[in-house]
Amino acid sequence: MKSSELSEGSMVPLDLGGTHLLIARIGGEVSAVSGTCTHEETDLGLGFMMEDRVVCPLHLSAFDLRSGEVLNPPATQPLQRFNVKIEGETIFVEV
Numbered sequence: 014m015k016s017s018e019l020s021e022g023s024m025v026p027l028d029l030g031g032t033h034l035l036i037a038r039i040g041g042e043v044s045a046v047s048g049t050c051t052h053e054e055t056d057l058g059l060g061f062m063m064e065d066r067v068v069c070p071l072h073l074s075a076f077d078l079r080s081g082e083v084l085n086p087p088a089t090q091p092l093q094r095f096n097v098k099i100e101g102e103t104i105f106v107e108v
């Protein structure tokens with residue numbers, strides 16, 4: 014995706030190579046984590062972003078969008094994190 018399509022403090026859900034992702038820009042840094050909740054596999058793209066975290070719409074688990082770490086239960090397993098590279102105007106994610 015184009016870097017300019019991802020504004021500061023926002024997240025975008027994306028399907029890439031059969032993997033559902035969330036791409037976020039926080040503090041100028043772009044990160045990519047799995048877009049599927051580790052609790053009951055809900056689409057986190059339907060959730061909401063609060064500062065540096067995504068909150069699951071179903072049972073309100075929260076995950077750090079940069080590290081994938083669980084910040085609020087009931088989920089106990091972190092989101093998978095993916096490597097990101099920016100070249101010029103393009104964001105690449107390694108899946």
Ligand code: FES
Pocket residue numbers: 050051052053054055069070071072073074086087088
């Ligand atoms: S499915 Fe996400 S918290 Fe339960």
